[in-house]
Amino acid sequence: GAVVSQHPSRVICKSGTSVKIECRSLDFQATTMFWYRQFPKKSLMLMATSNEGSKATYEQGVEKDKFLINHASLTLSTLTVTSAHPEDSSFYICSVKVTDTQYFGPGTRLTVL
Amino acid sequence: QQQVKQSPQSLIVQKGGIPIINCAYENTAFDYFPWYQQFPGKGPALLIAIRPDVSEKKEGRFTISFNKSAKQFSLHIMDSQPGDSATYFCAASDDYKLSFGAGTTVTVRA
Numbered sequence: 001g002a003v004v005s006q007h008p009s010r011v012i013c014k015s016g017t018s019v020k021i022e023c024r025s026l027d028f029q030a031t032t033m034f035w036y037r038q039f040p041k042k043s044l045m046l047m048a049t050s051n052e053g054s055k056a057t058y059e060q061g062v063e064k065d066k067f068l069i070n071h072a073s074l075t076l077s078t079l080t081v082t083s084a085h086p087e088d089s090s091f092y093i094c095s096v097k098v099t100d101t102q103y104f105g106p107g108t109r110l111t112v113l
Numbered sequence: 114q115q116q117v118k119q120s121p122q123s124l125i126v127q128k129g130g131i132p133i134i135n136c137a138y139e140n141t142a143f144d145y146f147p148w149y150q151q152f153p154g155k156g157p158a159l160l161i162a163i164r165p166d167v168s169e170k171k172e173g174r175f176t177i178s179f180n181k182s183a184k185q186f187s188l189h190i191m192d193s194q195p196g197d198s199a200t201y202f203c204a205a206s207d208d209y210k211l212s213f214g215a216g217t218t219v220t221v222r223a
Contacts, residue, residue: 001159034210043202043213044157093156100145102211104156 002028002096006105013084014113021079021108023094029074032097035067037090038107044093050077084112116140117205119214126193127222134188134217136203141184143205143212148177148188151200151216160201161188193221 003026013019023033033050048069049057056069066088068080081088089112095102119136126132136146145164149157163170163177163186170177174191190197198221203214 004156006156041216041218043215046210049210091154100206100208101147101159101162103159104149107154107156109154 001101002026002030002098002103004094004096004103004105006092006094006108008108009106010109010111012111012113015085016083018080018082019084019110021081021092021094021110023077023079023096023105025075025096028096028098030077030096030098031074033071033077034095034097034102035069035077035079036093036095038093039090047079050094081110084110086112088112115215116212117203117214119203119217121217122215123218123220125220125222128194130193130221132190132193132197132219132221134201134203134219135185136187136205136214137183137185138205138212139184140205140207140212142207144208145206146177146179146186147204147206147211148175149202149204151202157202190219193219195221195223197221 005024007022031052035047036044047062050071052071058064071077093107095104147162148160150160151157161172161175165181176189179186200216200218202216204211
């Protein structure tokens with residue numbers, strides 16, 4: 001499988017600021033990564049597909065100007081939450097696609113005050 | 114709408130018991146069915162996965178049963194231990210995106 005890391009693991013920010021979350025594939029060159037959001041005691045909700053060297057594909061209802069995704073290399077994808085508000089507080093998780101399987105990072109807990 | 118229906122929402126078993134989690138799907142384009150285990154505050158970890166041409170797969174104490182005609186699949190945790198207490202998600206893939214079930218919280222009492 002693939003080993004995936006995320007940084008930071010936790011972040012607290014003030015409303016109106018922007019926060020960047022990094023997702024790294026440590027042992028696999030990933031052309032495709034995914035970003036998910038998870039609310040407490042809920043399932044994972046796919047936000048977008050991150051494609052190396054091209055624009056991300058966003059799921060219906062996800063604001064692309066709000067959640068900026070950059071996949072500049074085969075080992076790094078970043079999610080930037082712009083002008084964060086309390087309703088953006090959530091658990092954000094990335095995954096790396098290896099053939100049919102997705103391997104997930106440890107997640108980033110975002111709290112917006 | 115949820116493409117994969119998962120039940121029950123939660124279950125409690127005694128140590129050594131066999132929790133069973135069931136999932137159903139409608140989309141016949143799905144051809145890969147993984148199960149993930151998630152502990153609080155952590156990312157999901159792949160447990161075991163199956164393809165529709167196989168009716169059963171075992172890995173350690175985890176077994177997937179797959180019924181292609183009924184479009185159902187289930188996870189059995191044999192000889193469950195308190196350390197198996199977690200949330201389990203079934204999922205289905207059409208070779209691109211994963212569709213997740215709602216999750217089942219399993220509690221194994223010592």
